[in-house]
Amino acid sequence: MGKGRTVMEVGDDGVAVVTIVNPPANVITLDVVRSLKGNFEEALRRNDVKAAVLTGNGGIFSGGLDLSILRAIQKKELETIKVLFTSICDATDIIEAAEKPLVAAIDGLALGGGFEITLACQARISTTRARLSLPELQHGVIPGFGGTQRLPRLIGLTKALEMILVDASLFLLCHPLSKAIKAEEAHQLGLVDAVVSTEELLSTARCWALDICESRRPWDRALSKTDRLESAEEAREILNLARTQAQKQAPNLKHPLICIDVIEEGIVSGPQAGLQKETIAFQELILSNTCKRLVHVFFSQRETTKIPGITDLGLIPSNVRKVAVVGGGLMGSGIATAMILNHYPVILKEVDKKFLIAGIDRIKANLQSLVRKGKMTKEKYEKTLSLVTGVLDYEIFKEVDLQVFADLERHCPSHCILATNTSTIDLTLIGQKTNCQNRIVGAHFFSPAHIMPLLEIVCSKLTSPQVVIDLLDVGKKIKKTTIVVGNCTGFAVNRMFFPYTQTALLLVDRGMDVYKIDHACKEFGMPVGPFRLADLVGLGVALATGMQYLENFPDRVYKSMLVSLMIEDKRTGEASQKGFYKYDGKRKAIPDPDVMKYVEMSRSMTGATPDPELVKLDDEGIAEMVFFPVINEACRVLDEGIAVKASDLDIASIFGMGFPPYRGGIMHWADSVGAAHIHGKLSEWEVKYGQFFRPCSYLSERAIGGVPLSAPTEQAKARL
């Protein structure tokens, strides 16, 4: 938080090069800002300095403001907020008002506050690998170092909004770089003045700075520019459209709307008024629950790869170079696509030619969809597809480093990792007939595997730490968020997911409307409700998973007949165009009154009587009933040691289940609601509706002891 610095070197040409040094990401801390300000003041004072260049050390310009500053402010550990803003405003004011030009030399990433500082410079030169982005909204804040005012003035309102707002329903799950502008595009937009090689970066920036100084190039001050701004009327229309979109995409979030108001203020009342409003809004937003939860998500996501007893052993990842995928069905082809998209050559093995062609066709379809969406060029398509080799035998398996399981021990080299994508089957059973249990690991992808961001790495007690390290490395290279979990039926994500549908089925048997439940879950922030989800994955899969759970956790499975009855009548979900909804062939889900027929049959078969109290529940009440059993199961997962820490379950729930990130993840949200309240409700429902709701001992003990559900076990024990 308080580390990092800038260093200044003055050359014989009269150019001072100021470099941000704060590895690994050159984040902006108070020390960096103070040092930056000190360097500029010195450069302005010195007679031997005519101009300055600002750059970052080690191939990255800056990863933006140090997010732990936000966390410290939220925990009230620090009174830095005013100091920080005064310093940064002073620094950008100095840059912008200076009589000596400052040119930004950008190599690699320039994100958030780091990028915003470059906008106050008189010019920006970048390398070809530069990527510029304003990911602040992903953290529940808005650009706070002048970005809301300078960016629209440099590239126009439409493009600036595109960069700042992203798709509000998706941005919370996106990688901060997913909407980053690449060097070439930045150049076309006029955001970057020249794109050069890494070797030429500093020399070009120095010359550019001197050229400005000697009036051979224009002296651009972003805040005084108006030529790229739309007319007042056009601006109003664009901003209103942005508001409508933001509200539609993320109705539970306020900060995208606040951001639009701040931008508008600058256009209506001028840049100084805009800057002032930006500072006030930024400071208020830091203390919002949304920001607190999203910052928690940022750090929790990075914590998932820190696993005691595995990642602290000093092991170095082996270089996995080639992957074999056995089976080209939906999952296999998705996994193969995820691999080739990230440059891994893949051998796809099938049992016969027909299946092999079908598997390759699925991969082609996955890639073609990216081409259609403009995310991949035709040339890249051919190159990517050429990384797949289809085979019908094991001849070339001797070359592979990682294969997605069958009992192939004898066909693969002795270092090969054998990874299974099973979502339920016990790993030790899978490896029973091999002599390499230490190389057997679960690589649980979520469908569609090339799109869903989570990879659950499942270890048995026999899996070697090296294998986990290697798979974590592959996971990072294929851009997945990874969580490492223990071995049990359903692992972490599916175990938490199961009660989601189960409670919904129970509620329907007790009188509630199918669509009311889905609606309440969507209002809560889930991408789809439990019934729409069941249609998506297929009712057959939902039933089979139910059977697995019945076998393994019979005490907490609610035995509804609804899904079986619908399957019997060939209502199997979206694939058959009817399930809990009817489908119009264009993926639109339409509520179907016919579903009531099955609901009534199910109610009479299970002997469940509608409960008038339940029928009256509002959206919030329904969400509690659906999610408290999910929390209960998450507590069991933690208690059994399947997950290492509560924050891993937060990440698993967000990236695997679609739990709204702005609620901080399942355990973080649970603690905000309070263990005592959750425990009280579950106990009440247990009495009314049966043992399905019985709170587990972990939850009961913590509720009684007043210990947060996400507190580490030792802390909990110490306090109990």
Ligand SMILES: C[C@H](O)CC(=O)SCCNC(=O)CCNC(=O)[C@H](O)C(C)(C)COP(=O)(O)OP(=O)(O)OC[C@H]1O[C@@H](n2cnc3c(N)ncnc32)[C@H](O)[C@@H]1OP(=O)(O)O
């Ligand atoms: C006032 C302003 O408008 C407000 C802001 O600037 S808000 C901040 C905007 N910046 C961002 O959102 C960028 C956040 N960072 C990232 O997206 C990614 O870390 C990155 C793309 C920079 C690098 O990714 P990658 O190479 O995969 O490395 P990653 O593991 O994520 O980060 C390396 C380390 O830097 C830390 N880090 C990176 N950016 C950070 C940031 N902005 N604040 C604090 N720590 C940060 C990470 O926590 C990690 O630390 P660790 O090794 O102790 O876990």
